Amino acid sequence: MALFRVPTAQAPVTVASGDGGRHRARFHALTVSQVRPLTKDAVEVSFAVPLELVDDYAYLPGQYVALRVHLEGAEVRRSYSLCRPPIPADEGGTTLSVAVKRDEGGLFSTWAQTELTPGFEIDVMSPQGTFTSGLAELAGAHVVGIAAGSGITPMMALARSLLTASDSTRFTLLYTNKATSDVMFLEDLADLKDRYPTRLVLHHVLSREQRTAPLMSGRLDEERLRTIFGALILPDTVDEWFLCGPFALVDLCREVLADLGVPREHVRFELFTTGDAPAERGSRKVEVRQGEKAVRIEINLDGVSSTVESPVDAHESVLNAALRVRPDAPFACSGGVCGTCRARVVDGSVTMTENYALEPDEIERGYVLTCQSHPTSDRLVVDYDV
Structure with a gap:
């Protein structure tokens, strides 16, 4: 399943600094081991995970991975749910699999249907997501x-x-x-x-x-x-x-x-649309002109701090600003759905226009989706590493 932008707005969420966290996912090049037809418009793509990366790709049923390739001269990222339960590793490693359904006009999905073959290498992000079972007891469930x-x-x-x-x-x-x-x-x-x-x-x-x-x-x-x-x-x-x-x-x-009286906490959901993902982030050129009011954004990523200024009138997202100085900043769907761009606000504040990935307790601890976050303070510090 592809996780893409949901074209439905919701009320902005204001988030200030907080604490708590988890380590972010990272990309590794994996080799396609099998491409299996599912329907005339869908294939299952399996990747070989070498033994040294098995721990990086440990996952829970219901989680997803982001894929990154270069097509037609541009970087393309798409997120897909893992369609098989975790397979125990042997001496040669293990495998993980996703299903790709062709979308009309979809660049990546069409390429996967027509061009992708075993032996091809694709950058695969380590698994993410909270669409997983929270039941403490499965017997009789x-x-x-x-x-x-x-x-x-x-x-x-x-x-x-x-x-x-x-x-x-x-x-x-x-x-x-x-x-x-x-x-x-x-x-x-x-x-x-x-x-x-x-x-x-x-x-x-x-x-x-x-x-x-x-x-x-x-x-x-x-x-x-x-x-x-x-x-x-x-x-x-x-x-x-x-x-x-x-x-x-x-x-x-x-x-x-x-x-019907079903408690919200018993219902887990994940969203997608049938269209291709939105235009890739970071492509828009933004410059701060002399005398123009700007927000100073500091990004902590992989233990390295980077700084970028964003014009207030540009209404630029934190992710878009970050990508101008840190092209390796994590993202996938860019629509507030997958949660790959999650970071913690250490100082300052933002508003999020959409959020379909973070739980209320994460927001309380200061976590935001940087693709949907816009600074509301003169200085903002976000940390991807926690």
Whole structure:
């Protein structure tokens, strides 16, 4: 699943300095070991992780990686969810896999479908993300995943891992697509169902293909969703929810579940859109003219401090300013979705225009998404290393 910009604004969030943290992810060049067709428009891409980098690529089911390549003379970054549960390392290392679905006009996704072959090297960022299970006890737990299109990608890793972890865990998947030919991992899901016939429940909803059950035919709108929650998936029996798809569907599911009394903390979600990612950051030339009011931004990254000035009238994001002096500053989606550009405000303050990646406690501790943050103080210090 690709994580891209969600074209929906939300109220600005004001963030001042705080503390707490985790170390940021870093890129390493990995070799493509396999490219497996999933549908006519989707492939699974697997990477070989050498033994010396196994610890760097340890991950939890539901996390994602960012990929970085140069296409048509420009750097391109895209984020994709890991579609397989972690594989134990052997003497030669291990592997990780993502699924790439072609978007109309998408530069990276089209290249991956038509040009990418085993042996190619791609810069892969070590895993990130919080779309992971928070259940302390899996025995007897019932987990539900609702996915649309390529939103199935993290569900594959989650379902396999949860069903394997306990012989009494149940997983229900509600998966919506246009037609059967668009269903990614169709055979893999069938194999998983054969392996766990009583503990895995699959509900395929097709919007443009007639199914035997009328409830499973048509768009997954509010009426259909409420009917499903009243007859097939009873919210009172569910311990944890995972939602992955376009903003409209995820938002609808969250609102309906909240209306049915499901606590927000039991619902985890991840967003994507079907378009290609926005223009790469750092391409806009910004200069401070003599006498122009500017913000002084200090960036701590990899133990090195760098300083850049940003004109107040330019309304430049912290990330865009940082990239002018630190091209290695981490980012992927640039839309407030993936969280790769996360940093902590050490001094000063910012406003965030969008945030779909940080939890409330992270914001309280001073963490921001630099791609969505704009300085509101004369001096700003952000730290990527904590």
